[in-house]
Amino acid sequence: MNKKYKILILGATTVIIFILFLKVLNTDKVYQPNQMVNKKIPEIILEDFNNKNIKIDQHIFSQKDFVLINIWASWCVPCLIEHPFLMSLKNKNKIDIIGINYKDETTNAQNFLKKYGNPYSRIGVDKKGEVTIQLGAYGVPETYVLKKGLIIFKHIGPINEDIVNKILELKK
Amino acid sequence: MLFGYIGNLALFLSLIFNVFLIFSSIKIIKNNSLVNLKKINFLNNSVFYLLLISFLILIYCFTTSDFSNVAVYKNSHTEKPLIYKISGAWGNHEGSMVLFILILSFFSFIFFRSKVSEQLRFYTIFFQAILISIFLIFLIFTSNPFDQIDPKPLQGLGLNPILQDPLLAIHPPFLYFGYVGFSLVFSFTLAGLVTNSFDKSWSQYANFWIILPWSLLTIGIGLGSFWAYYELGWGGYWFWDPVENASLMPWLSATALIHSNIVTLKKDKLHSWTALLAIFTFIMSLLGTFLVRSGILNSVHAFANDPYRGVYILSMILLITFFSLAIFIIKNPKKALNQEHFFLQKDNFILINNYFLIFFLSVVLVGTVYPIILDAVSGRSISVGPVYYHTILAPFLFIFLFFMSHGPLLSWNKQDKFLQLKNIKIFLPISVVTLLIIIFWFFDQKDITLILGLLFSIYLIISVIFDLISQKALKLNFGRLTSHLGFGILIFSIFVNAYLSKEINTSMKVGDEIKIDEFTIKFSSINKNKKDNYEEVFGNFLVSNKDEKVELSPSIRKYNQPAQITSEVSIKSNLIADYYFAINLSEFEKDKIMVRFYFKPLMFWIWFSIILIALGGFYQSLRFKNEQKI
Numbered sequence A: 001m002n003k004k005y006k007i008l009i010l011g012a013t014t015v016i017i018f019i020l021f022l023k024v025l026n027t028d029k030v031y032q033p034n035q036m037v038n039k040k041i042p043e044i045i046l047e048d049f050n051n052k053n054i055k056i057d058q059h060i061f062s063q064k065d066f067v068l069i070n071i072w073a074s075w076c077v078p079c080l081i082e083h084p085f086l087m088s089l090k091n092k093n094k095i096d097i098i099g100i101n102y103k104d105e106t107t108n109a110q111n112f113l114k115k116y117g118n119p120y121s122r123i124g125v126d127k128k129g130e131v132t133i134q135l136g137a138y139g140v141p142e143t144y145v146l147k148k149g150l151i152i153f154k155h156i157g158p159i160n161e162d163i164v165n166k167i168l169e170l171k172k
Numbered sequence B: 001m002l003f004g005y006i007g008n009l010a011l012f013l014s015l016i017f018n019v020f021l022i023f024s025s026i027k028i029i030k031n032n033s034l035v036n037l038k039k040i041n042f043l044n045n046s047v048f049y050l051l052l053i054s055f056l057i058l059i060y061c062f063t064t065s066d067f068s069n070v071a072v073y074k075n076s077h078t079e080k081p082l083i084y085k086i087s088g089a090w091g092n093h094e095g096s097m098v099l100f101i102l103i104l105s106f107f108s109f110i111f112f113r114s115k116v117s118e119q120l121r122f123y124t125i126f127f128q129a130i131l132i133s134i135f136l137i138f139l140i141f142t143s144n145p146f147d148q149i150d151p152k153p154l155q156g157l158g159l160n161p162i163l164q165d166p167l168l169a170i171h172p173p174f175l176y177f178g179y180v181g182f183s184l185v186f187s188f189t190l191a192g193l194v195t196n197s198f199d200k201s202w203s204q205y206a207n208f209w210i211i212l213p214w215s216l217l218t219i220g221i222g223l224g225s226f227w228a229y230y231e232l233g234w235g236g237y238w239f240w241d242p243v244e245n246a247s248l249m250p251w252l253s254a255t256a257l258i259h260s261n262i263v264t265l266k267k268d269k270l271h272s273w274t275a276l277l278a279i280f281t282f283i284m285s286l287l288g289t290f291l292v293r294s295g296i297l298n299s300v301h302a303f304a305n306d307p308y309r310g311v312y313i314l315s316m317i318l319l320i321t322f323f324s325l326a327i328f329i330i331k332n333p334k335k336a337l338n339q340e341h342f343f344l345q346k347d348n349f350i351l352i353n354n355y356f357l358i359f360f361l362s363v364v365l366v367g368t369v370y371p372i373i374l375d376a377v378s379g380r381s382i383s384v385g386p387v388y389y390h391t392i393l394a395p396f397l398f399i400f401l402f403f404m405s406h407g408p409l410l411s412w413n414k415q416d417k418f419l420q421l422k423n424i425k426i427f428l429p430i431s432v433v434t435l436l437i438i439i440f441w442f443f444d445q446k447d448i449t450l451i452l453g454l455l456f457s458i459y460l461i462i463s464v465i466f467d468l469i470s471q472k473a474l475k476l477n478f479g480r481l482t483s484h485l486g487f488g489i490l491i492f493s494i495f496v497n498a499y500l501s502k503e504i505n506t507s508m509k510v511g512d513e514i515k516i517d518e519f520t521i522k523f524s525s526i527n528k529n530k531k532d533n534y535e536e537v538f539g540n541f542l543v544s545n546k547d548e549k550v551e552l553s554p555s556i557r558k559y560n561q562p563a564q565i566t567s568e569v570s571i572k573s574n575l576i577a578d579y580y581f582a583i584n585l586s587e588f589e590k591d592k593i594m595v596r597f598y599f600k601p602l603m604f605w606i607w608f609s610i611i612l613i614a615l616g617g618f619y620q621s622l623r624f625k626n627e628q629k630i
Helices: A003-026 A077-091 A106-116 A130-134 A161-171 B002-031 B038-063 B070-075 B082-088 B093-111 B118-142 B166-194 B200-232 B242-267 B271-293 B307-330 B346-378 B386-409 B417-442 B448-469 B474-500 B603-628
Strands: A045-048 A055-057 A066-072 A097-102 A122-126 A142-147 A150-156 B502-508 B513-516 B519-530 B534-545 B548-552 B555-559 B564-568 B570-573 B577-585 B593-601
Touching: A003 B307, A003 B346, A066 A077, A066 A161, A077 A097, A077 A106, A077 A161, A097 A130, A122 A130, A142 A161, A150 A161, B002 B038, B002 B118, B038 B070, B038 B082, B038 B093, B038 B118, B070 B093, B082 B166, B093 B118, B093 B166, B093 B271, B118 B166, B118 B307, B166 B200, B166 B242, B166 B271, B166 B307, B200 B242, B200 B271, B200 B603, B242 B271, B242 B346, B271 B307, B271 B346, B346 B386, B386 B417, B386 B448, B386 B474, B417 B448, B448 B474, B474 B593, B474 B603, B502 B513, B502 B519, B519 B593, B534 B577, B534 B593, B548 B570, B548 B577, B555 B577, B564 B577, B577 B603
Parallel strands: A066 A097, A097 A122
Antiparallel strands: A045 A055, A045 A122, A066 A142, A142 A150, B502 B593, B513 B519, B519 B534, B534 B548, B534 B555, B555 B564, B570 B577, B577 B593
């Protein structure tokens, strides 16, 4: 075969491989924010924030009719921004919020809650950030809305008034 | 802060020097004035020293916890032990890329001091400089390790606790020396092609540069596997995880390369094949880097999840692939002379096993990449697990082992059917008898795959021992014998381990005694121990089977600051098997403890054989180095 043709074929193959992998990069499921939506919550195990000997697993989410999961950390500045919204969701709208404390120091987290209030009915600790990966989260803060264990909505970043309204609508 | 600037400056300067090196080289090529390489040498050295400086500064930033540096802030913490502060420097995307480039440049640096002809040296450094530039641009513009934050945070976010392990401090450098080491052979191949000097003497020099990184990669893979076994506590050492596969692929390709290069050296043939394998080996290393670094895979290794970086890595790898293969096509090395050819000849057997290695490589490549692409293109996900690899690889592995047993005993130039027949007549009965003894005395497994696996690995071991005894040139063959013996032991141990491992998961309370299969587990007592920063609860267990009694004391640690519960496994290891025990708190049954017990035969021999394989490689590379008087 002529060398020119060989190089042409090589070039074409390279381009095809490039396009294929480009598609892979763009449809990357692992970091795709919505991948968990409309799925059941995966099996997870967390330590309880108040008592290290108690483990929390996915059942506490699936038993409830409507619950929010909020991933937060005391070192995360955007978490502070969304904090008032979480407090009002709890106090005004009586929504059950379970927190996942992400890669945090326990004392810092406790001080954070003392200072700004605790919107969570229960908190699970994810020191290594492994559970958060299992949940397909992008980072902190991140909020999931669950109906009977099914993830129906997910928001990346701090929640705002629009998201609060959306959550209230979902509850109906 | 100041150091960060100096580090950054060193990086920029190294890029500038490097680009300068490339342009000077092009000028030399154009003017055909390859007389004085002093300037090239100076630039080549400077690039290395500058990169070394910036790497040392990065380590300095990590050890002094300079949180104005983003990489330090994200991956370190003041209260981390010093060793993890240091290893944290390469335990993240940016730092590991600096190490990657530093090693690229290190190989250039030492290669310039070799005794290779001036022309080949010049071109090799030229191609190596192009590689360095491509990666430096990526580093500086998409993942700069010296990015600053202002104001400076007071505390860092810490290193992923999974990565805080002394083994992991040395595992990436070994892997990188292996992966990146293949870049030199790659550049050396391109240099050989471009200058039309891809011949016996090329092979002679290439030997060292192939086997050294191969040995380092062997150790790197072994360390990764060792760590997974002892630290992750998954009760296994190899999971066919894409990241593990990524390191196995260049290893397989390089193994084929080592052997085909010997044929090129001894018989002055297979030039094209050797050149292609050399290029391919480095491309496999790059593919590994891409898979691990682009964020396509979600694992402890995937630091970067920036799609922009992924596109850049993909583009540069494909560019390197395209241009290197295009050079290969245009400058296809000379064809072999017509030589007398027999089937029972050493080079023939080497070639056959080369094809097998490439087949193994293809199986791993398809198993790793195909699910990712299928998922992206069609949205369907398939699961490719151990079953896929084991069923496809096993039958061919047997034939591979057979050829591997006889290949080294063949002659390069003549065939002696009678001698080989005699060899088979010796090896086969001994292997079968050994196998029968093992099966009847030690276990009653009748699985055909297990029996064949054991038979052929014993066959290989016997052939190596036979070879060793009748060896006339031990010094010459010592490396090969060691590696091959190691490989035989490795396959034997893997088969025994795969078929005879036991796993028991249950919950127990103190005083319980359970019997599962041939094991009796007794939970004899609990004792507590208070240390400064943690409280530890030990469970004392007595495990016994028909010939052994082992006491194991796994524990649960409750740390106060930071509050964390860890499970410490207890492993008793002997030459025959590992007894591996871990406990966890149970949420459902308050008075019981969750118990996990593994029986893992021949683990010691798996690690030992990997060391043998690598040692053979190191011995061989030293020998080649002395031969060349580099």
